[in-house]
Amino acid sequence: MRRIYPDIQDNPDIAQAYAYPEGRPWLRLNMVASADGAAWLKGRSGPLSSTGDKRIFQTLRGLADVVVAGASTVRKEGYGPVPPRDWWAGLREGRPEVPPIAVITRSLALDLDGELFCDAPSRTIVITCEAAPHERRHEAAKRADLIVAGEERVDMRRAVAELHQRGLTRVLCEGGPRINAQLSAAGLVDELCLSISPLLVGGGAARIQNGEPAQVTLDLSQVLEEDGVLFCKYTRAAHGDDEGARP
Numbered sequence: 001m002r003r004i005y006p007d008i009q010d011n012p013d014i015a016q017a018y019a020y021p022e023g024r025p026w027l028r029l030n031m032v033a034s035a036d037g038a039a040w041l042k043g044r045s046g047p048l049s050s051t052g053d054k055r056i057f058q059t060l061r062g063l064a065d066v067v068v069a070g071a072s073t074v075r076k077e078g079y080g081p082v083p084p085r086d087w088w089a090g091l092r093e094g095r096p097e098v099p100p101i102a103v104i105t106r107s108l109a110l111d112l113d114g115e116l117f118c119d120a121p122s123r124t125i126v127i128t129c130e131a132a133p134h135e136r137r138h139e140a141a142k143r144a145d146l147i148v149a150g151e152e153r154v155d156m157r158r159a160v161a162e163l164h165q166r167g168l169t170r171v172l173c174e175g176g177p178r179i180n181a182q183l184s185a186a187g188l189v190d191e192l193c194l195s196i197s198p199l200l201v202g203g204g205a206a207r208i209q210n211g212e213p214a215q216v217t218l219d220l221s222q223v224l225e226e227d228g229v230l231f232c233k234y235t236r237a238a239h240g241d242d243e244g245a246r247p
Contacts, residue, residue: 177210
């Protein structure tokens with residue numbers, strides 16, 4: 001792997017390249033897309049990935065306090081608990097050996113008997129709203145740390161604030177596109193890590209954001225490259241009139 005922007009460097013330190021800024025909460029999106037913008041191939045993101053993308057994916061998880069994903073992504077991608085990695089020891093000093101998964105869901109249509117809830121070394125978090133079925137909320141509370149944020153739908157600002165109150169301030173969101181769009185519309189996205197796969201996919205796949213409109217100005221801060229795959233890091237611009245700006 002090599003860095004090609006803002007400078008040229010072979011074999012950069014990936015953990016250092018993606019280190020969180022000190023002294024403030026930070027929410028990053030991590031997504032992979034085809035060259036023509038598709039967020040999945042045959043319904044899953046895996047076919048768009050690469051060896052380098054997987055390496056960065058694992059590093060970002062090791063750096064994070066919590067990994068957030070929508071329920072649809074959890075179901076489609078077959079999420080389980082984050083497995084511990086020996087090489088994370090330095091990244092996670094003073095923290096649990098793995099970050100918990102936080103699942104955003106209105107319907108609570110989750111396999112609460114699955115390994116994500118029964119075998120996770122860090123207790124899984126479920127983020128839902130008041131309109132969720134009460135019986136399912138009761139069952140989810142037995143197996144997960146339940147957060148109720150919002151009335152008819154999950155209020156993203158309240159959800160992220162609840163994570164912060166638990167000390168989970170380095171937030172990594174792995175999608176899907178609708179969750180990404182809601183976070184952007186709420187003005188909560190600080191960084192986008194986007195792997196661009198050298199494929200043309202076509203078809204009806206969503207973009208990495210899908211649903212609510214948002215206009216968030218980003219600065220390109222870094223580009224890595226390996227085997228034709230580009231790994232772009234964008235950070236929220238410190239200026240501009242964003243439609244999804246924080247209050």
